[in-house]
Amino acid sequence: MKKYICDVCGWIYDPETGDPDSGIAPGTAFEDIPDDWECPECGVGKDDFSVIED
Amino acid sequence: MNITLKEGIDWVGYIDWTVRDFHGYKTESGSTYNSYLIRDEKNAVIDAVKAPYVHKLVEHIEALTPLESIDYVVCNHAEPDHSGGLPGLMKACPNATLVCNEKCKVALEKHYDTSAWKWQVVEDGDTLSLGKRTLQFINTPMVHWPESMFSYVPEEKLLFSMDAFGQHYASAFRFDDEEPLDVILHEAKAYYANIVMLYGRPISQTMERAAELEIEMIAPSHGVIWRSHLKEVFAAYQKYVVCKPRPKVIVLYASMWKATEKMAEAILEGAQECGVEAQFFNVDSTHATRIVTEVLDCAAIAIGSPTLNNSLMPAMAGVLCYMSGLRPTNKAGFAFGSYGWSKRGGAAAVEEAMKEMKIDILRESIRSQYVPTEEILEECREAGRMLGKYAEQFAKD
Numbered sequence: 001m002k003k004y005i006c007d008v009c010g011w012i013y014d015p016e017t018g019d020p021d022s023g024i025a026p027g028t029a030f031e032d033i034p035d036d037w038e039c040p041e042c043g044v045g046k047d048d049f050s051v052i053e054d
Numbered sequence: 055m056n057i058t059l060k061e062g063i064d065w066v067g068y069i070d071w072t073v074r075d076f077h078g079y080k081t082e083s084g085s086t087y088n089s090y091l092i093r094d095e096k097n098a099v100i101d102a103v104k105a106p107y108v109h110k111l112v113e114h115i116e117a118l119t120p121l122e123s124i125d126y127v128v129c130n131h132a133e134p135d136h137s138g139g140l141p142g143l144m145k146a147c148p149n150a151t152l153v154c155n156e157k158c159k160v161a162l163e164k165h166y167d168t169s170a171w172k173w174q175v176v177e178d179g180d181t182l183s184l185g186k187r188t189l190q191f192i193n194t195p196m197v198h199w200p201e202s203m204f205s206y207v208p209e210e211k212l213l214f215s216m217d218a219f220g221q222h223y224a225s226a227f228r229f230d231d232e233e234p235l236d237v238i239l240h241e242a243k244a245y246y247a248n249i250v251m252l253y254g255r256p257i258s259q260t261m262e263r264a265a266e267l268e269i270e271m272i273a274p275s276h277g278v279i280w281r282s283h284l285k286e287v288f289a290a291y292q293k294y295v296v297c298k299p300r301p302k303v304i305v306l307y308a309s310m311w312k313a314t315e316k317m318a319e320a321i322l323e324g325a326q327e328c329g330v331e332a333q334f335f336n337v338d339s340t341h342a343t344r345i346v347t348e349v350l351d352c353a354a355i356a357i358g359s360p361t362l363n364n365s366l367m368p369a370m371a372g373v374l375c376y377m378s379g380l381r382p383t384n385k386a387g388f389a390f391g392s393y394g395w396s397k398r399g400g401a402a403a404v405e406e407a408m409k410e411m412k413i414d415i416l417r418e419s420i421r422s423q424y425v426p427t428e429e430i431l432e433e434c435r436e437a438g439r440m441l442g443k444y445a446e447q448f449a450k451d
Contacts, residue, residue, distance in 0.1 A: 009256070010195040021412070041255065042196060 004030045004049040009042035013049065057228055059273060059281075060210045062093045066114035068107040071224045076135075078376070079248045080343040083241060084224030087135055088275045090214065091115055092207070095185025098126040099150070100205055100214050101275055105138030112146045121147050126174070126182070128189065129154040130203045130216040132161035136275055141166045153182065155193060157201035192263060194218070196256040198249060204264075211270035218260065219287055221245045221277030231282035238278055239290055245276065246294045247350040248343055252381040254295040261291060297383045299353035299448045302331040303441045306345060307358035308338065308367035313392035313425045314360045320431040321356045321390065324438020330445045332438075337369045342376045349377060353445035354386050354416070356437065357408060361393040361400030374407040386414035386444055388437060392422045416444060 001015035013019065013033075018026040019040055024033055030049065038045055057065040067088040073081050087103035089111050097119055103111045115121065124147035129137055132154075140162065144150060151172040154162065159175055162168055176182070178193040192204040198217040205214040221241035227233050250257060272280040272287070280287055303325040309315035318334065325332040333352075335345055349355065357374075359366040389408060391401035401419040409415060420437060422430045 008195075008200045010193075010200075041253070042200065 001029045003052040005052050006039045007048050007050055008044045011039055011041040064091050065228050066091045068103040068110045069224050080341045081222040085222040085276055086224055091118055093119055094187050096125040097123050098128055098184055099124055100128045101130055101136045102139030102143050104135050108139035108142035111139055122149055124150045126151055126153050128205055129158055130205055132158050132201050144171050155201055155203055161201050194260045196253045197260050211268045213269050213272045215272050215274045217275055219272050220274035223277040228279055230278050230280045235283055244347040247347045258295040297350055299384050300351045301445045301448050302352045303445050304333045304352045304355040306335045308370035310360045314358045316426050317390050317434045318358050320434035321438035324435035325442040327439055328442025330442045337373045342373045346377055346380055349382050353448045354441040356387050357404050358390040359400055359404050360391050361396055364396050365399040366403045378411045386416050388417045389419040
């Protein structure tokens with residue numbers, strides 16, 4: 001599972017940790033996060049995230 | 055007024071003594087919009103001022119060097135309190151190139167007619183030689199907007215820190231050792247709480263990066279310049295980024311016919327019995343600016359509102375909206391309030407807002423139908439004692 005970075009603020013979504021504060025359990029792939037989820041830092045949507053290539 | 059930071063580096067900004075509203079932040083002490091001029095083989099201006107004061111900025115620059123000699127204008131942050139003067143400044147300096155990062159360029163193009171500007175887009179870590187000195191650029195997203203950036207001059211150990219370490223504070227002096235430190239730190243705390251409290255994590259990361267730099271002087275874009283008390287402001291920021299609790303309780307309330315106020319007073323009495331610092335704010339008499347400044351370092355908070363029209367008091371709703379946007383962390387408390395016939399709104403709505411803010415709810419909300427009985431008031435006192443005891447566990451500093 002790949003990490004994603006918020007293009008607006010630089011916050012990184014790590015699927016290993018998820019985003020429990022927003023109900024995204026650890027182990028959730030970015031692709032499986034609901035479409036209405038927002039960046040916990042700056043509030044933009046999934047569209048503003050880019051995959052981090054290894 | 056001493057305006058010289060280092061030989062050849064001067065403050066050329068504007069002191070705004072009269073501003074009292076900064077998009078909702080009540081700036082009782084005014085503010086400054088700090089611009090700086092570096093004179094070297096190439097001359098650079100670091101940031102501009104609010105649009106109405108650009109003529110003063112231009113005047114201050116012209117007193118030190120001809121406008122034609124300005125080679126670069128660096129924009130660290132696109133917010134109009136700094137960028138508003140850019141159109142006027144770029145027009146006045148015909149040979150200047152605007153230096154900023156890509157996100158900042160996009161933002162500036164969405165604010166102003168930039169069609170005549172020359173640009174140099176820089177990336178994180180890029181350097182720009184001015185001759186004897188170098189500008190090094192460090193991206194600091196969300197400190198305070200996505201495009202925010204620091205500019206660092208390694209030869210002078212000087213950091214232009216944008217909004218970080220700033221204060222909305224107009225004064226006759228430009229440096230941190232020319233005025234009482236506690237006054238300046240209070241303004242820095244109010245600024246942090248009201249402007250960037252929600253960005254504790256990126257600020258913490260930025261602090262880690264700044265710690266790798268040799269810094270003798272920090273020149274923020276608002277308020278005084280730090281040259282003697284860097285250690286103190288860094289230590290303060292270490293606490294701010296985690297909203298570090300002190301043994302302090304806040305009772306915050308709105309009231310209609312004083313029933314909720316009586317409950318608030320009883321909670322305050324209980325907290326005071328514990329010997330912790332206890333503060334008491336009615337949203338009608340204390341501005342949200344002061345309230346969130348105090349919330350930043352409190353340990354516990356009781357928030358109360360009566361039910362009005364099946365909802366809560368609008369002034370309290372406004373304060374809760376402001377506070378929840380600023381996302382204070384590491385707080386605990388409970389809700390309270392009176393009601394007439396409907397239990398909707400009031401304490402229930404307050405508790406809901408507190409949960410959304412991730413404030414630890416220490417007990418069920420306290421409610422009083424109409425005027426509180428002595429029994430309810432004693433419950434309030436007991437809850438106040440509980441808040442006081444909870445707050446006592448934290449160290450004073």
